[in-house]
Structures are given as C-alpha cells and as structure tokens.
Amino acid sequence: MPGAPLKPPASPRSLKSALNALGFVLGLLAVGFVVQRLRTYAAEIDLSRLTTGTLLALAGLACVSSLTNVFLALSWWRLLQFVQLDVPLRWAMRAHGVSQLARYVPGGIFQFAGRQAIGVAAGLAGGGLAKTVLWEILLLVTAGATLGLLAVPLVVSQVPSLLIVPLLALVFGLARRFLGPLRAQALVGYWILLGISGCVFVAVLALVQHTALPLPMVPSIAGAFVLGWLAGFVVPGAPAGGGIREAALLFLLGQFVVHGDLLLAIVVGRMVGVLGDALFFAIASFLPKSEPLHVA
DSSP states (O other): OOOOOOOOOOOHHHHHHHHHHHHHHHHHHHHHHHHHHHHHHHHHSOGGGSOHHHHHHHHHHHHHHHHHHHHHHHHHHHHHHHTTOOOOHHHHHHHHHHHHGGGGSTBSOHHHHHHHHHHHHTTOOHHHHHHHHHHHHHHHHHHHHHHGGGGGGGTOTTSOGGGHHHHHHHHHHHHHHHTOHHHHHHHHHHHHHHHHHHHHHHHHHHHHHTSOOOGGGHHHHHHHHHHHHHHHHHSTBOGGGTTHHHHHHHHHHTTTSOHHHHHHHHHHHHHHHHHHHHHHHHHHHTSOOOOSOOOO
16 A cells, blocks of 8 residues: 655755744844843943943943954854865854854853854755854863963962963964864964953953952953853853853952942943844844855
8 A cells, every 4th residue: 555645855945944034033032132131231230330431431342342253253164164164254254143142042052053044044064063063162161261260360369370371372282283273273263252351341340440450450350250151151051151150250259349349340241242242243134145155
C-alpha cells in the first residue's frame, strides 16, 4: 500500500523569508526590552545629582560605549574568516549590530539566534556560524578572565596592576601560536572592547562622585568592572548580565567607594551601555546591505 505523500522541502526563498521574519521579531522584542530597561534605570536615578555638564559628558560616554561594538563586530568578522566564511566587513558590522541588541531579551542567547538567522538567510553555512558563537564565547571568557586580573590589587595591594601587561603579551603569543592569527586578532578585539568598557565605567564613577579618582586605582576599578561583566556573562539566563554584574561590583568595590555613589554609578553606567548599544543598533540598521553574499 503506497505511503502518504511526502511534503516537499521548503524552498530557499520561503526559508529566507522565515529567517528574516525571525530576525525582525527578535529586533522588535529587543527594542521593547531596551525601552523598558531605560525606563527602569531612569526611575532609579536621582537626576538632581547630575548637572547639565554631567549629563552631556554621559551622552559622550554613550557614544564611546557604542564604538566598543565595532571591536565586537570586528572580532566576529575575524572568526567568520577562520571558519572560511569570507564576507564583507560592512555586512558583518550590519549583521552584528542589528542582532546584538537582542541580548537584552531574557534568556541571554537571542543575540546569537538573531545572528544565526541573519547569516543563514544570507546564504552562510549554519554550522560555520555556530562555530563562531562557540569561539566568541571562549575568547570573550579568556579576555575577561585575563583583563580582570587588573582588579587583583583591590585584594592584594602589594601586586601592581602593570604586571598584567606581560601576561597579556604571553596569552596573545600563545593564542597566535596555537590558535592562529585570526583567532588571536579576535582575542585582541575583545581585550580592547572590555578595556574601553572598563574605562567608561571609571569615567561614570568619577562623574557621579564629582571628583577625580586616585590614578593608581583606575586600572583596578576597570578590572573590577571587567570581572563583574564576566560574572554576568557566564551566568545563564540573565539578560545582558542584569543583576549579576551589579552584585560583583558591590562586592569588589564596596569598601573603596561610598555605597551611594557606587550604586548610582552602576545604574548610570548601565544606562550609558544600553544607550550605546541602541545607538550602534541604529547606525548598523542604516548600513546598506551587501546581499547576496558570494560565499565559496
């Protein structure tokens, strides 16, 4: 007896439409969660403590924060090259920029899902894209763990922060030897990303305190921010590390900074980061598409 007729496989055009629709829905969800997050932060901030000059400076820091996404996208582009997905840099910037905002959707994985959907819809191999996610996570954890050693002087005051410089050089040398130049370059991009993010937090803390921070403490505070970011990154389920990063910063810096100033800096720093991500999302959305991709 003849079996039931088989359903024809989905056509490439219908699959592409479905993936584009998925990316669109994730984008809408991300924007909605970002707006909600900004409203929450605004309600927690005592704006009377922030002068007009401070607000303008924070707006500038949000622009600096948005630029960190460039290094994140550059590192992903290098990882795409490593898995032999040779795409234009402009396409990688756009794809990463429009998908990264989805990290604010609860679950902590939707930026990767959005990027996967965009890449497959553009004709890239799904297996190769998935490999870049695994390498991105591994290299980001490596970058955070090594750069976070800048915070060691907060616990052992006799250890100078400058000791991390030869350590980073050693890690880069090992990465270049055993992982190759492309993944080593991606690691450097993640170091730059986290280093700038740590410096932005230091600047936010100085602004809300209305006083300059002791210069020897600047690297340690930046390192504490990186460790807080790392804690939020590795804990599953927290959107953009929400809550985890704050707890880590309070633990690491609570005895060095007035709690009221530290809590305000954490909330303001979060808002600066969200605004920076939203700005990069807007810029990436207006980048011209370069499809169809010609991938070997």
